[in-house]
Amino acid sequence: MxxxxxxxxxxxxxxxxxxxxxxxxxxxxxxxxxxxxxxxxxxxxxxxxxxxxxxxxxxxxxxxxxxxxxxxxxxxxxxxxxxxxxxxxxxxxxxxxxxxxxxxxxxxxxxxxxxxxxxxxxxxxxxxxxxxxxxxxxSTDALTSVYNRLQFNTSIEEKLAYALRHNVIMALLFIDLDNFKFINDHFGHHAGDLLLKEVAQKLKSCVRKYDFVARLGGDEFAIIIQEVKTIEHAGVIAQNVLNSLLKEYQFTGQNFKISGSIGIACYPFAGTDSETLIRHADMAMYHAKQLGRNNYQYFTDQLFELENKQNHLRNTLRHALDRQEFFIVYEPIFNLESRELIGLEALVRWKQPQYGVILPKQFYPLAEEVGINTALDEWILKTICEQASEWYNLENNEHFKVSFTISSSHLLHKLFPEWVQQMLDKAKMPATMLEVIINTQKAITANYNQILEENIKKLSKNGIGIALDDFGLGFSPLFNIQNWPVTCIKINKSFVADITTHPHVAKIVRSISHLANDMGLAVIAKGIHTEDQVNQLLKNGCNCGQGRYFGEALEANKISAFLYTNKE
Structure with a gap:
């Protein structure tokens, strides 16, 4: 030293x-x-x-x-x-x-x-x-080296603030590659990855240095043009992107072509906040696909019909609880090495009369908008406690956990720990069987919120497990791991999806797993689909996981039989 x-x-x-x-x-x-x-x-x-x-x-x-x-x-x-x-x-x-x-x-x-x-x-x-x-x-996409979705969410707010401050037009372009699945299926994922890398560089070449390019996931990209003179100028840039994409690519001696569909939403005409602009650019992009692909479309008033669907969902969502349209499925969590069942994650679903089963990522933001998220959380926990208490004697494993994600609004309520305990007592479910999942990125913004920290400590003191979800995305809160009684961290499924093909991602998983193991925390990988992913996770220190590889999530009436089968 x-x-x-x-x-x-x-x-x-x-x-x-x-x-x-x-x-x-x-x-x-x-x-x-x-x-x-x-x-x-x-x-x-x-x-x-x-x-x-x-x-x-x-x-x-x-x-x-x-x-x-x-x-x-x-x-x-x-x-x-x-x-x-x-x-x-x-x-x-x-x-x-x-x-x-x-x-x-x-x-x-x-x-x-x-x-x-x-x-x-x-x-x-x-x-x-x-x-x-x-x-x-x-902040950077591991495959293409352009920005990722997390950085996109941050940057669009910054670009909007600039546009408002300087009274200029800002353009948001959503780009989706046409028939990309065909490339993956016929030439292999390696060819698809090489193509995505080249596409990312082409997009960067079509804009200025201070404009923004991100890969949002899969074959979806976004461009933020910080300042355009007119709305039509955004169309010129979009056409340049289409022209740049539309060329022959070669892989292992075979030639193929790729094109793109682009949706354009311009501030302030198509929206004045990021959520509206993103939604409208996405609508315009899907409209471009419907019109035959390899074109760009602006968000227009005609697309409000799609918005009407969202409004319909909002309106029917207000009465969904009273009409008993929600139900819960449970995704099993396994020890990857022994294949022992160690827990279940509760996932809520909405059986909407007109559109069928809808996932939380589609309806939960709407639930927060219409103000039923608190009542929905209460129904979820009440239902979990009632259902899981029946499985306690059957499982008879003190380490077995039933976990669920709680909204930040509930975590910030002073009486939340007491309310949880009342639910547990009423259902005669032991506190040690329950685990509360906290969204990692929301936890960052609440690092220094005293009520949040006190509530987490009270829950832990009562024997309830605390898990941080989507760990590894963004600036993951190591502060929280050091100062909160966290018992588990969950690795985001995007890392699991790429762990077998990208050594860079395997390094991230290894770093997270070793950090968790050093601190005595459980680490669970989400979204496992293949045996290769299981092997790579074990190789990089993660020994627990969940996903479709182990089967679909089950409704409550099938769990008892499932638990009995897994004990044999």
Whole structure:
């Protein structure tokens, strides 16, 4: 380690310097707080040891100044003192210190203190490096190197703010490749991946450097044109994109062509907020496909018929609970190595009379809009407790969990933990059988919300498990793992989908799994579809998972038989 030492006693300074050099450390010795501060900036040490009592700037003042100039790096500080009382300890901690070393000291004590600081520093660096790696990787699409959906969600808000501030037209283009499935099916996924990479570069070449290109998933891309002179100018750019895509590609000696369908929504004419613009660009893109593909379409008033469907869903959703149109299915969770059933995740479905079964990602945003999300959450938990309590004696496994995702609005309610406990007591379901899933990205925005943190701790104290969902997307909250009683993290299905084909993704999964294992947390992969994915997950440290590979999610009336079968 590189260690900076400050002591105005030449004798004491020589003793500690010799001891540290004997241990194999690189030492920078200084005789005052002022010298130590200058050496800190120059030498960038791994550890600082400061004598408390020094002429001029004392150790406490020096430590406070060091902490004030630190940025991302945290350097441990040990104070040297002839005596240590409660007041000195409090003052040292407030100044930014981490430990005390009482003079005179033995080499054994000094060595132990240094090693302890080294371990703490290494763990913090590991957490920091993992945070930086996940933050960097998660803003960029691993395959194409353009931005991903998460960064798109952030950037569109920034571009809209610019357009509003400067009173300019902003254009959003949604691009979907035509017949991409044919390429994958006939030439293989490797050919499809190569094509997506080339398409991404072509899109970047069609716009300016300060415009924005993202892959939203699969063969869907988005372009945000920060400023266009007219709506027609957005059409010119869209046509340039179509012309660029429409060429022959070659793979393993075979030629094929690709085209695209583009939907355009312009601020402020097609919407003034991101949600509306995205929805309208998506509608326009699907309209382009319906018109024969390889064309672009603007969002127009004629597309409001599609919007009417959404309005119909909103209106019928208000009465869906009273009409008992919701039901719950349970997706099994397995130990990937032993194939032992370890839990179930509850998933709500809406059986809409006109459109059939609708998934939460389609109706839950509407539920929040019409204000039934709280009542829906209450129905979900009540139903889960009633149904799962019947399975407790059958499963007879203290580690078996039934998990469900809770909305952020409920988590921020002061009485949420008491309400959950009442539901459990009424159904005679043990708290240890329940696990609450928290959306990772929503947790980031609520890092410092006191009610949220208190509620999570109360739930945990009552024996309820806490899981962070979609871990790895965006800036995953390591703060929450350190400070909340999290018991489980769930890896997003997009990583699972690419783990067998992209070593880059396997690295991310390995980092997440090792971090979870080091901290004693369960780690569960979502969206498993193949045996190859199972093998790659095990290889990279993830030993639990769920997905269609293990079968479809089951309704409650089939769970008892399923549990009985899996115990044989």
């Amino acid at each position: 590189k260690i900076l030492v400050a002591d105005d006693s030449q004798t004491n300074l020589a003793i500690i310097t010799d001891a540290l050099l004997h241990m194999g450390h690189e030492v920078t010795a200084t005789r005052s707080g002022e010298e130590a501060l200058a050496a800190f900036l120059r030498a960038k040490p791994d550890l600082v040891i400061l004598d408390v009592l020094m002429d001029g700037m004392d150790g406490f003042e020096c430590a406070a100044k060091i902490r004030a100039i630190e940025h991302d790096d945290w350097i441990p500080i040990i104070f040297l003192s002839g005596s240590v009382d409660d007041n000195s300890i409090a003052k040292g901690i407030d100044a930014g210190g981490d430990d005390y070393l009482t003079k005179p000291f033995s080499q054994v004590t000094l060595s132990a203190k240094v090693k302890a600081m080294q371990r703490i520093s290494d763990m913090r660096k590991k957490l920091y490096d993992t945070t930086c790696e996940l933050s960097l990787l998660s």
